[in-house]
Amino acid sequence: MTSLSRPGQSAAARGFGHAGLALLGLALLLAMLLWQGVLRHPWPTAEAWLAPLSSQPSLDGLLLWWTQLPRAFAGVLVGACLGVSGAIMQLITRNPLVSPDLLGITAGAQLGVILGMLLPGVLGLPLVFVGGLLAALFTFLMAGGWNTSPLRLTLAGVAVAQTFAALIALFLSLNDQAAMVVSLWNTGSLQQLGWGAMHPALYLLPLIALALLVLMRPMNLVVLGDGQMRSLGLSPAWLKGLSIALGSLLAALAIHLAGPLGFIGLITPNLLRFAFAVVRPSRLIPLCAIWGALLTVLADALVAAVEPWFQLPLGVLSAVLGSLAILLLLRYGRRAPVAAVTASMPGENRAMRLPLWSFVALAVLICLALLVAGTAQGESGVWSFWQRVWSGEPMAMTLLDLRLPRLLVDMAAGALLATAGMLLQAVTRNPLAGPEILGVSQMAALVVLLALIFMPELAVAWRFPLAWLGAGLALVIVIGLNLRHGLEPLRVTLTGFAISGVVLAVVSLLMAQFTSNIAQALIWMVGSSYGRTWSDLQAMLPWLVIGLALCAATTRWMDLLQLGDGVAGSLGLSVPSRRVLLIVLASALIAAAVAVVGPVAFIGLLVPHGVRLLGFHRARQRLLAAPLLGATLLASADLLGRVLLAPLDIPLGIAMAAIGAPLFLLLLSRVYFSDKRS
Incomplete structure (x- = not known):
């Protein structure tokens, strides 16, 4: 697998086995959950703990069961989903820098959120999932299929994300209210109002876990390459397609709960590879669920710690941490095989041999035609409009002052x-x-x-x-x-x-x-x-x-x-x-x-x-x-x-x-x- 890490050479790996890593992660996660959900606030009273059984719960009970605990458990679900999603996508693409953001999944999910606003009768999560999945598949398609190079995949993901961003900007520029909602969603937050938003995850995650359990052994063969997989009777296309669908569904669940937090999916697998030398997929994926949840809860704790002095949205923190992770991996990771790009293009030797001055003259004429026709666009006729301009008609002169400088x-x-x-x-x-x-x-x-x-x-x-x-x-x-x-x-x-x-x-x-x-x-x-x-x-x-x-x-x-x-x-x-x-x-x-x-x-x-x-x-x-x-x-x-x-x-x-x-x-x-x- 193409990797920027140093598997097998970590000092930390000698001190922890896979079981030890799992236990350490679970212990830290439980400690953070206890602090984030309970200890950060005054210790709940017995009445607050029994609020779900009361017909008239107290304010402390409502805060505990419908705000504090849902936020803590949302952090676990979001982190586990993103950690596993990032691990799956990096394994399938053999690119350790792939994340939901890089594949355009976040932009596609955002488009699904907007469609959910325009179609209020449709459930939001399916639209978020479909948008993210279509973006991922479109990225792979435009990059040349499953055997694409890391550079080609990265560039296709950037192009798809920019295209989706342009569509989103068009929709939002027409609706200030939707723009405000999406902007708040973009900042990312684990804050929950009750447990309702987590119900789809509770239903779907057992099915996803079962599917991953079935796929765990085939995924161990991904590191061997497509040729070895075929020789062992495994279809690489089917495995990759199903894996991308599962990864997109996990990312959609996380994005539906908390907005875009792509850094967890990027950092978690690389942290386990780089610091603890975890390479085998059957070990990496479960550990990514635990440590992804831990990193998410830690990030939310950091946001809560600085909240009295500065409102730091979790999505902003995630973007900064994710960007720093990319830069650190590029700076300190082992130099991996990269895709080189030639300075020429196919068919360049057969390119048009248009004389330079002929092209210049043609381009100048086209620019003049655009100015003449564009300034008169929407009027009864180009010639009549310019005649009105020549005669100094006020309306024509106003249109000229509005349109001509814009085109220039x-x-x-x-x-x-x-x-x-x-x-x-x-x-x-x-x-x-x-x-x-x-x-x-x-x-x-x-x-x-x-x-x-x-x-x-x-x-x-x-x-x-x-x-x-x-x-x-x-x-x-x-x-x-x-x-x-x-x-x-x-x-x-x-x-x-x-x-x-x-x-x-x-x-x-x-x-x-x-x-x-x-x-x-x-x-x-x-x-x-x-x-x-x-x-x-x-x-x-x-x-x-x-x-x-x-x-x-x-x-x-x-x-x-x-x-x-x-x-x-x-x-x-x-x-x-x-x-x-x-x-x-x-x-x-x-x-x-x-x-x-x-x-x-x-x-x-x-x-x-x-x-x-x-x-x-x-x-x-x-x-x-x-x-x-x-x-x-x-x-x-x-x-x-x-x-x-x-x-x-x-x-x-x-x-x-x-x-x-x-x-x-x-x-x-x-x-x-x-x-x-x-």
């Missing part, structure tokens, strides 16, 4: 993000690097959102430097943590996933605490150019002009970096300093776009590939083609969002996700992957 802002943002994506792919030599995959756009948007909430009088004037600060911070984290590993694509992608997880958790916390403009905050974190004016365009232009000019001065660096650090250094290029300068420049371009339209996804990831497929490989050629293609694509997405559900105006980021996610998944199916040992 779209084009400027598309050009900035596309160019930034080209720079990032040159710096990392990773054709799957992009502002959204690395978490750069999300961090920049979060910093601006914090300023809008806490310093609204300064946010507008300082939005560009603030966005630059966020983008630069994310890039420093990603590059700094992975430079010693040669910026391996899987590690870089997982680092970006960890950053995005923290950002989403903080955004959920902000929306739950500051409820006045929750829909606007949702739309901002997806990306929108609605209401952008000439002043926004004027603020972006210096960044665009100066940024492209500086990029023109770095084309030789980018060409040399594509040859590798050794070759570039032998040709006289100071690789470390040039890489830093390119990172700073890329972060500035991302910041300029995010500060105005928010973290619009997929542009910086897709456009560099589109440029290469058009036959442009030299940096100077790509620098001319990428901004034009990015401008065309983003303006087209905005027009699509305006027309598709008119008069509803779909936010730019959601419309771009509708275009970009299918294209990215198609790209993912075409990019060459090869497993190799570093």
